[in-house]
Amino acid sequence: MLQRTSYLTKRYGDSDGHTLAVYERDGGYQQAKRALQMDRAALIDEMKAANIRGRGGAGFPMGVKWSFMPWPPKPEKPHYLVINADEGEPGTFKDRTIMEKNPHSIVEGCIIGCFGIGAHAAYIYVRDELHLAKARLWEAIAEAKKKGYLGDKPFGIDYPVEVYVHTGAGAYICGEETSLLNSLEGKRGEPRLKPPFPAQAGAFGMPSTVNNLETIAIVPTALAMGGDNFSKLSAIHNLKDGGARLFGVSGHVNKPGIYECAVGLTLRELIYDLGGGVKGGELLAVIPGGSSCPILRAEEIVKAPDPKSPLHPYDGKSVLDVPLGVDTFRSLGTMLGTCCAIVLSDLADPVLAFHNLLQFYRHESCGQCTPCREGSAWLFRILDRIVQGEAEVAELDRLSEIASNIMGNTICAFGEGTAMPTLGFLLKFRRELEEFIVTKGKSGTRRLAL
Amino acid sequence: MTFALSDERERTLQEILSRYPTKMAATIPFLHLCQEQHGWVSDEICEYVAKRLDLSAAHVKGVATFYSLFNKEPVGKHQVWVCRTLPCALAGAENVLKHCEKRLGIHAGETTRDGKVTLRTAECLASCGSGPMMQVDRDYYENLTLAEVDKILDRVTR
């Protein structure tokens, strides 16, 4: 169901929409002030009721995550809030817009988040390339500090909060939360084995919560509306997937961009109503939420005869008409991920798209686990040979073997993030791959750009 | 010549150190400061950072080599990164890259003879809705046409 909203994006068009004055004109910082005077358990209950599913990819319920923090905090074990703004997942460009155009929502969310998890400091981890985003965040922090909204006594209330920006130095893997924590601590950005989970031993070995940047930025809105009211904005509130969020669309559409809508939007609405339709040719396929999510073909039909499946209401319909939700898309055999779709027209060559993505994964494996390091390199080499016209059809089975051997055998989910889209392409584009190999590429369009 | 931060960067470093419960956490921001000043991260810089933060040089070198934005050797005066990942590729990134290579007479990963420009490819830079795009030093240039690429290259090669 298409329902545009403007909680985060209201001031996106204003040239001074990022300033404190404009943010406050719209009621900014009222919720932070209110939260600091709330009972912590009541705050967490509101957040649970809001059904905010993590916006970073895995879709874990935010309120539940906050409730995992040990309570009460021990003085010798300070808690930390860590905000993930590494935004490196191919196709994803939503967090950047919030940092550049609405940074105060993040700072306010951090104050509320710190209180909710018992922390006095928040670190926002921003990928280094985003210089404007970092500058806007630092400006927002300075403005809030000057007004007395941060520091020893925010709003005159005895609950110290500081917010800092920390930068990486170019590594996709630092978006994985434990790798991000190592990077924050000044180490190589290599993921850690879990357990311990961040709530037990996170930043600097202390109990920590890692939230995606959009997740924290929507917190003031959810609190202002009341958790339940916020959740009910969503067409799939019944699946505990609530509220409104940012949807992105890129690739072969006429109007790529970031659009804020109530949860429950479908891919068809995202591509045709918001994205302005497919640019050149017809819709071939779509990667729903960042490159790690397995691809869907335009003609796929939902099969969900089981009434208990979250997909059952859409049984027999096109996959393009399923609401974009965490559980609905998982049930489709793909993922919602970051909710930023990549659209492929049928004038583009899916084999080259597959090749392009495997090059990314080969480049970004951190190298700690052999199946991931060797597997991602091997996958790319085979695809490269296919594209060069040097491979044989039997090698497609080798691809699926390598991908299957990565699954479940690695320290972090990067392994699955490489293997799952690989298996997805093999399943959905087997015929095109075989034809490409047999004809040495003559069967394909041999282009990505139109 | 021994490396030391300029006075202004030294003040920034002190401010950075105040943000974290450990000195080690300053490693990456400190390396950024050094690179800003020196252009790349040499062994000497790793040793300097290690000494200042009470860390082993091996630790700092391990960090510096892990992250792709730390230059392990001298680079050109200007840095040009063309995003090559799928959404940008669907929007024409390959043409942009080829055009840059032709104009500059170098391949991605190389620096022009006169030391003015280093050309590289980048993986997704969170600008996928406005591809093709490139980053030049600290700035993003989006929805590029080849004519715009020419203008940008004119400026950095001047």
Ligand SMILES: Cc1cc2nc3c(=O)[nH]c(=O)nc-3n(C[C@H](O)[C@H](O)[C@H](O)COP(=O)(O)O)c2cc1C
């Ligand atoms: C390889 C990999 C890369 C990731 N990159 C990001 C990222 O760039 N931004 C992000 O918020 N989460 C990213 N995540 C997910 C984080 O590990 C973590 O689940 C998330 O930050 C939690 O926040 P949320 O619950 O608010 O979504 C990544 C995960 C993996 C496995």
Ligand code: SF4
């Ligand atoms: S799965 Fe890959 S990225 Fe993750 S820790 Fe292992 S080698 Fe590194």
Ligand code: FES
């Ligand atoms: S693919 Fe180029 S910015 Fe994302």
